[in-house]
Amino acid sequence: MKLHIDKNEQEAIENAIAHWEENSLIDKETADRLRHSYEVKGFDWRRLAQYSFWIALSCIVLAFLSLFVDQEILQLLSTLYETPNIIICVFCALLSFLFYYLGYFNKKRHPEKLFTNESLIVLGVFSTATFIGYLGKVIDKGDGMYSFLFLLSIVIYTVLAIQLSSKTIWAFMLIALGIWFATETAYHSNWGFKFWGMNYPLRFTIFGILLTVFTLVLHNKWAAIRGFKQLSYIMGVLYLLISLWLLSIFGNYSDLDKWAATKQYHIFYWGVLSTVVCLAFAWYGLKKNDIIAREFGIIFLLINLYTRFFEYLWDNINRAIFFSLLALSFWLIGRKAEKIWSGSFLKKKDVPPKL
Structure with missing residues (x-):
């Protein structure tokens, strides 16, 4: 049975075989066997399936949003307005359980249906988020302690990600972790923009550092989460570099009026820090053959340089x-x-x- 590849992969494979043959790493007979061991797919059905499920999920979201602009639907919803929050909460919990059940068993029976299985998991994640939101309404005491709900979602998503071996759920857990961090620090700063003298970009810079260090140092020590190391690493680096980039633009200001009145060169040192960190990631990635560090380091280095380019030259x-x-x-x-x-x-x- 031949390996099916796309045209982009064909060029890379042909170049590799030709290089090996020219340098006498393989003989002509082996090279010919390798060339006949694959064939180019006429149409990329995998990509079509991927895009189709993305569009399907987007349409589900749009359908949900459309409920709030259709007058007949709004009248129907108004009749359901008196439905107790606990009923909606239980319904969403059952719905999320159904989606996870279907996704898990479909994954076992048909592992090749990657996008179908992941779509069911994503629907389960959305249902879980709705369940947690209505649970918050049920137990709300009016103290604005929303971070507890995000902490609960982190626990639920972590357990589900490990039990279902789902990187999709793990990704949502890491997003919920970031939201929990933001709401928890905001709550303890009386919903102000600064916590311990740090605005949101500076806080998330520290958060990104902690997540990245945790991933590199401790992730391998727990077998249950070892398979999520790369995803956690990517998310940690993204949190760190995006926060540093925002910090290079806004500095540690929490008031937009004060920031607008400040010359950009007054916060130049944040830009220098962001650039140095990006260079460090790129250097580390090149030295250690770490693709994630190298690619993100180079990309965010360019973003930082062009941001400075616009900041200092656009008006001058x-x-x-x-x-x-x-x-x-x-x-x-x-x-x-x-x-x-x-x-x-x-x-x-x-x-x-x-x-």
């Missing part, structure tokens, strides 16, 4: 010069990327390029 130079410099910078990046790509994938002096 002629627009024609501004866009000319912007075009030149992208051209240089493209040229350098082309050289790297050519050096990595097109080292085939004797193999003519495809037309």
Whole structure:
């Protein structure tokens, strides 16, 4: 049975086989066998399935939102307004259990139906979130302690992610963890924008550091969550680098009026810190062959540099010069990327390029 690949994968595989053959790592017979061991798919059905389920989930969300603009539906909802919150809470709990049940057993019986199974899991996650929201209404004491609900969702999602071996649920757990951190610190600062002298970007910078360190140092010590290490690492790095980028723009200000009245060079050091951290990630990724650190480091380094470019030059130079410099910078990046790509994938002096 031949391996089915797409056209992008075909080029990489052909380049690899040609490189091995040219450097006498494999003989001609082995190279020919490898070339005949795969075939290019005529149509990418996997991608169609992925996009179809994404669209289906989006349509479900749109259908839910449409309930609130249709007058007939609104009249029906108004008749259900008196339904006790506990009834809706129990209904959503049962609905989420049903979705998880279907997703889990469908995953066991048909593991190849990846997107169908994950769609059922996502619907279960949404139902769980609704259940927790109405549970909050049932037990609400008017003290604004919403962080307890997010903490509850973290516990539920963690247990479900481990029991169902679902990276999707684990991703939602990490998002809920970030929301819990934000609401918990906001609650203890009387819903102000600063907690212990830190605004939200600075707080989430520390949060991202803690999550990243936890992932790298402690994640392997628990077998139950070892399979989620890469996802936790990605989320931790994203929390950290996005927060640092926002910090480089807004500084540690909690008042937008004060920030708007401040010259950007007064918070230049945050931009320097963000750039240095991105460089450190890129260097570490290149040195240790860590793809996640390398890719995110380079991407956010470029984002930081272009953010500074807009901040300091947009109001200070002629627009024609501004866009000319912007075009030149992208051209240089493209040229350098082309050289790297050519050096990595097109080292085939004797193999003519495809037309």
